[in-house]
Amino acid sequence: MEIIEIGAVMLNRTTWEIDSEFQQFIQPVRHPQLTGFCTELTSIQQQDVDEAPKFLEAISRFQEWIYSFPNHIFCSWGNYDKKQFIQDCAFHNFPYPFSSEHINIKEEFSEYLGVSKKFGMAQALNQLEIELKGTHHRGIDDARNIASIYRQIKKCYSI
Structure with missing residues (x-):
């Protein structure tokens, strides 16, 4: 597995509305051919990734975008995305671009509902x-x- 798309939004901490978005396909290098399962699951086509920058260029663009928001916090649904970023950054010898703070929104949602x-x-x-x-x-x-x-x-929570 490797990252083939970065999709991110930046939320305004007052309104909780989206202030900015980032989207970038990434050309895979370990497994350059997308599987039928991957294409069916994501709708990402081979041409999308064939024409995309490789990981180092894409993650550099992403890092530039996230660093334009000084108080950003990396959030994701579960821990999979965080683990995949760590793995891909290590593979490409690129420093992990996020602070150690990570919000697992999947866990926060369960806490919000009061369920396990x-x-x-x-x-x-x-x-x-x-x-x-x-x-x-x-x-x-x-x-x-x-x-x-x-x-x-x-x-x-703010009510």
Whole structure:
């Protein structure tokens, strides 16, 4: 496995609305041919990654974007994305671009509901009666949907 798309959003900590977005396909080098399963799951086509920059260029662009927000915190649904970034950065000898702080929104959502069950992102949206927008498992669409969940959690905590 390797990262083939970075999709990220930056939320405003006052309104919890999206202030900025980042999306970048990445040309895989360990497994350059996408599998049918991957294409079906993500809708990412071989041409998308063939024409994309390799990891070092893509992560450098991403790092420049995230560092333009001085108080950023890396959040993801579960720990998979964090582990994959650590693995890919190590493989490419690139320093991990995030601080040690990481918010696992999957865990925060369970705490918000007061349950031990861990929900998938689509299940969490359904639980909140929020429509899943875009294509599930596409980086940028998942980032937007996760932001909708986090916004709901933060707005409830601030009431």
